[in-house]
Amino acid sequence: MPFDWQPVWLTLKLATVTTLVLLLLGTPLAWWLARSRAWWKEAVGSLVALPLVLPPTVLGFYLLLLLGPEGPGGRLSQALGLGTLPFTFAGLVVGSVVYSLPFVVQPIRNAFEAMGERPLEVAATLRAGPLDRFLGVALPLARPGFLTGAVLGFAHTVGEFGVVLMIGGNIPGETKVLSVAIYDHVEALEWPQAHWYAGGMVLFSFAVVLAMYLLERRLRRVGS
Amino acid sequence: MRRLSRLLVALISLLSAPLVDAGVLRLAVASNFTDVVRELVPLFVKETGHNLLISSGSSGKLYSQIENGAPFEVLLSADTRIPAKVEASGLAVAGSRFVYAKGRLALWSAKPGLFGDGKAYLRAAAFNHLAIANPKTAPYGLAAQQTLERLGFWQPLQGKLVQGESIAQAFQFAATGNAEAGLIALSQVRAWKGTPGSVWEVPAEFHAPIEQAAVLLKKGEANPAAAAFLQFLKGETARQVIRAYGYDDSRGIDAL
Numbered sequence: 001m002p003f004d005w006q007p008v009w010l011t012l013k014l015a016t017v018t019t020l021v022l023l024l025l026g027t028p029l030a031w032w033l034a035r036s037r038a039w040w041k042e043a044v045g046s047l048v049a050l051p052l053v054l055p056p057t058v059l060g061f062y063l064l065l066l067l068g069p070e071g072p073g074g075r076l077s078q079a080l081g082l083g084t085l086p087f088t089f090a091g092l093v094v095g096s097v098v099y100s101l102p103f104v105v106q107p108i109r110n111a112f113e114a115m116g117e118r119p120l121e122v123a124a125t126l127r128a129g130p131l132d133r134f135l136g137v138a139l140p141l142a143r144p145g146f147l148t149g150a151v152l153g154f155a156h157t158v159g160e161f162g163v164v165l166m167i168g169g170n171i172p173g174e175t176k177v178l179s180v181a182i183y184d185h186v187e188a189l190e191w192p193q194a195h196w197y198a199g200g201m202v203l204f205s206f207a208v209v210l211a212m213y214l215l216e217r218r219l220r221r222v223g224s
Numbered sequence: 225m226r227r228l229s230r231l232l233v234a235l236i237s238l239l240s241a242p243l244v245d246a247g248v249l250r251l252a253v254a255s256n257f258t259d260v261v262r263e264l265v266p267l268f269v270k271e272t273g274h275n276l277l278i279s280s281g282s283s284g285k286l287y288s289q290i291e292n293g294a295p296f297e298v299l300l301s302a303d304t305r306i307p308a309k310v311e312a313s314g315l316a317v318a319g320s321r322f323v324y325a326k327g328r329l330a331l332w333s334a335k336p337g338l339f340g341d342g343k344a345y346l347r348a349a350a351f352n353h354l355a356i357a358n359p360k361t362a363p364y365g366l367a368a369q370q371t372l373e374r375l376g377f378w379q380p381l382q383g384k385l386v387q388g389e390s391i392a393q394a395f396q397f398a399a400t401g402n403a404e405a406g407l408i409a410l411s412q413v414r415a416w417k418g419t420p421g422s423v424w425e426v427p428a429e430f431h432a433p434i435e436q437a438a439v440l441l442k443k444g445e446a447n448p449a450a451a452a453f454l455q456f457l458k459g460e461t462a463r464q465v466i467r468a469y470g471y472d473d474s475r476g477i478d479a480l
Binding site: 064065067068069070083084086087165166169170171183184186187188189 | 284287355360386389396401403
C-alpha cells in the first residue's frame with residue numbers, strides 16, 4: 001500500500017489556518033486580559049483557559065449540538081448561506097480554535113504582562129499614539145510570547161484528536177487528519193500503516209518541543 | 225514524613241483490594257448490543273443470581289484489549305471474525321462460539337415523515353450528509369457499503385457520506401441532525417427514546433448477513449457465571465428481548 005500523504009497535508013493545513021486565526025483573535029484578547037482593570041476580567045480569563053481542563057469529548061459534544069442544524073451556531077451559519085459546519089474543514093477550524101485557544105492566548109498575555117507599564121509610558125512621553133505604542137513597542141517586546149504561542153497552538157492542533165473525531169465524520173481530504181487516520185488504522189488492525197503515521201508524529205512532536213526550548217533559551221539570552 | 229508514608233500504605237492497600245466479588249461476570253460487548261444487554265441484566269440476575277460487569281466498545285477495540293490481557297470473560301462481538309481470531313490466538317475456549325444475534329440495517333432520520341421508501345430517498349439524494357459507520361472497522365458500516373453498492377448509489381453518494389468510528393457514532397450524527405439520515409442498526413432505532421423519526425428497514429438480502437458471535441474467553445472458563453450467561457443468552461427469555469430490539473432470529477442459534 002503506497003504511503004498516503006493526504007492526512008499529513010490536511011493536518012498541516014488545519015494547524016496553519018488555526019494558528020493564524022488564533023493569532024488574529026488571540027492578540028487583542030491577550031492584550032485586554034493583560035491590561036484591563038475590569039473586575040470580571042478573570043472570569044473571561046478562566047473561560048479562555050477552560051479547554052485546558054475540559055476533556056475533548058465535552059468540547060466535541062457541545063460543538064456538535066451548537067453547530068448542528070438546530071443549534072444557535074448552526075442556525076447562524078445556515079442563515080449566512082454556509083450550511084452546517086460539522087463534517088467540513090471550516091468546522092474543524094472552529095473546533096481547533098476553541099481547543100487551542102489557551103495555548104496561544106496565555107503566552108501572549110504573559111508576555112504583555114511581563115513588559116509592564118514602563119515601556120509604554122516612555123513611548124507615550126515621546127508622543128507615540130496608542131496604536132503606535134501597540135505596534136511599535138508592545139508587539140516587538142512581546143515577540144517571545146508570540147513565538148511560543150504560535151508554536152504551541154500549531155503543535156496542539158496537530159495533536160488534536162477527540163474534537164476532530166466527534167465533529168469530523170472521517171472524510172478523506174476534508175476532515176480525516178493524522179490522529180484520526182492513525183485511530184482508523186489501529187481499529188482496522190492495519191498496524192504497519194499506523195506505525196508510519198504514529199512514529200512520524202513522535203519525531204515531529206519531539207522536534208517541535210525541542211525547537212521551542214532552544215528558541216526560548218536564545219531569546220532569553222538575547223533579552224538579558 | 226512517617227505519617228505520610230503510613231498514609232501511602234493505607235492508600236495502596238485500599239486501592240489494591242479487589243473491587244468485585246466472585247460470582248460476577250466481566251462481559252465485553254460490542255457497542256450496538258449494549259442496550260440489549262442492559263435490558264437483559266436484571267432478567268439474568270433474577271434467573272441465576274449472578275451479576276454482570278459490562279464493558280462496551282467497538283469489537284476491534286475490545287479485541288486489542290483482550291489480546292493485551294483485559295480481564296474479560298465473555299465477548300459479545302458485532303461480527304464472527306473477531307471471536308474466531310481470539311480463539312485462534314488461544315485466548316478463547318475452543319468450540320464455544322455461536323451466533324447470538326443477526327443484525328438488521330435500517331435507514332433512519334430524526335425527522336418524521338421524511339421518507340417511506342428509503343430507496344427513493346437515497347436515489348433522489350436531496351440531503352447533504354448520510355451517516356454510516358466506518359466500513360473498514362464496523363460490520364454495520366460494511367453492510368451499509370454493500371447495500372449502497374448493490375443499489376448503485378455508492379459512487380454517486382461518495383461526497384455526502386460521513387463516517388462514524390462506530391455504529392453508535394453514526395447514529396449520533398443522525399440523531400443530532402448533523403446528518404439528515406443514516407444507515408444504522410435497526411436495534412438503535414428500537415432503543416431510541418426520542419421522536420420516532422423516519423425508518424426504512426433495509427431488506428436483509430441487500431447485504432451479507434450481519435452475524436454477531438459470542439465466545440467464552442479463557443479467563444472465564446472456570447467462572448460459573450460465564451457459562452450461565454451463555455446458556456441464558458440461548459434461552460427463550462433472552463431471545464424474546466433480542467427479537468424485540470429488531471434482531472433477526474428466524475433461524476435460531478447457530479454454532480460456529
